[in-house]
Amino acid sequence: GQQVKQSSPSLTVQEGGISILNCDYENDMFDYFAWYKKYPDNSPTLLISVRSNVDKREDGRLTVFLNKSGKHFSLHITASQPEDTAVYLCAAGANQGGSAKLIFGEGTKLTVSS
Amino acid sequence: EAAVTQSPRSKVAVTGGKVTLSCHQTNNHDYMYWYRQDTGHGLRLIHYSYVADSTEKGDIPDGYKASRPSQENFSLILELASLSQTAVYFCASSEAGGYTGQLYFGEGSKLTVL
Numbered sequence: 001g002q003q004v005k006q007s008s009p010s011l012t013v014q015e016g017g018i019s020i021l022n023c024d025y026e027n028d029m030f031d032y033f034a035w036y037k038k039y040p041d042n043s044p045t046l047l048i049s050v051r052s053n054v055d056k057r058e059d060g061r062l063t064v065f066l067n068k069s070g071k072h073f074s075l076h077i078t079a080s081q082p083e084d085t086a087v088y089l090c091a092a093g094a095n096q097g098g099s100a101k102l103i104f105g106e107g108t109k110l111t112v113s114s
Numbered sequence: 115e116a117a118v119t120q121s122p123r124s125k126v127a128v129t130g131g132k133v134t135l136s137c138h139q140t141n142n143h144d145y146m147y148w149y150r151q152d153t154g155h156g157l158r159l160i161h162y163s164y165v166a167d168s169t170e171k172g173d174i175p176d177g178y179k180a181s182r183p184s185q186e187n188f189s190l191i192l193e194l195a196s197l198s199q200t201a202v203y204f205c206a207s208s209e210a211g212g213y214t215g216q217l218y219f220g221e222g223s224k225l226t227v228l
Contacts, residue, residue, distance in 0.1 A: 006156075032214045043204060043219035044157070051214070089156055093214060101172065102217065104149070104157040 003027050004092050006105035015114045019077040023090030023105050026071065030092040030103075033066055035075045038087045038107070047088075048075070080112045117141065120205050120220035127227050133192040135223050137205030145208045146188040147217065148172070148180060150201040157204065163188055195227045 005024045013019045021035070034049035050057045050064050050073075057064045063076045073092075077084055087109050093102040117140045127133045139146065145164050149157040149172075159172030161180035169180040177199060179191040192199055203223045208215035 004156075009154075036217075041222075043221055044217075045219070046216045049214075049216075101159055101162070102147075103159070103173070106154055106156040 004090060004103045004105040006090055006108050008108050009106070010109045010111070012111045012113060013080045015080060015082060015112055017080050017112075019075075019080045019084065019110055019112070021075040021077075021088050021090070021108050021110065022072065023074065023092075024072050025092045027092070027094060027103075028071075029094040032093040032102075033064065033073045034091045034093075034102070035062075035064065036089040036091060036104075038089060040087075044089055077110075080110075082112050082114050084112045085110060118205055118207050118218050118220040120203075120223045122223060123221060124224045125226070127192075127195045127225065129196060129227055131195050133195050133199075133225060133227075135190040135192075135203055135205075135225070137188045137190075137220055138186055139188075139205075139207040139218070140186065141207050141209075141218060142185070143207035143209050143215075143218070144185070145215070146182065147206045147208075148178075148188070148190045149204045149206065150174070151204060151222070152201050160190065160203075192225075195225075197227050200225060200227045 031052040035047045036044040038044040061078045066073045087107045089107045090105040121136045147162040148160045163169045163182040181189045205220040206217040
């Protein structure tokens, strides 16, 4: 089954609003959580990441919230801008039996309308 | 700036033919990965490697082989290409520590199997 899941394939937000992107995971062993951004026909790039020992991390307009008991993490983008329009991929990772892997969600296409 | 280059960027192959996708990194990273991107599935890990001359299976290795002849190079081999392997393939590298390190992706290789 899908270990990392983004239930919303798309999201539209007005310019200046807050974009909230959600990600759920199944594996209790995950201890690293990240968000990648992907423009069409481009490669994904890392936006922000957190380890499981923190519940929140801020970086400019970006904040990651981690809810370990709920196996859920989210990305909040404040003051959303048209250039934030992209596909956002969440990812979670763990070192399991010597196998270190990063598992991605399906992606959420964010559209910021002006 | 991290650099991961893939070749070819685009390829059309016939069913049953052999396809080799190549990846070269100049980051001096130990870890390299091959992911495939399909609509609705995000990025799925095919094979990865943390040292030259050794490869590991990812989540969807069936139908694919991998080769890591040197730290810089990592190839994905489809011995008998099938229609279901039509996808965009991304190579990535990361520093030692694997899943907790930032992944640097190549530009992607679009494979169409007819």
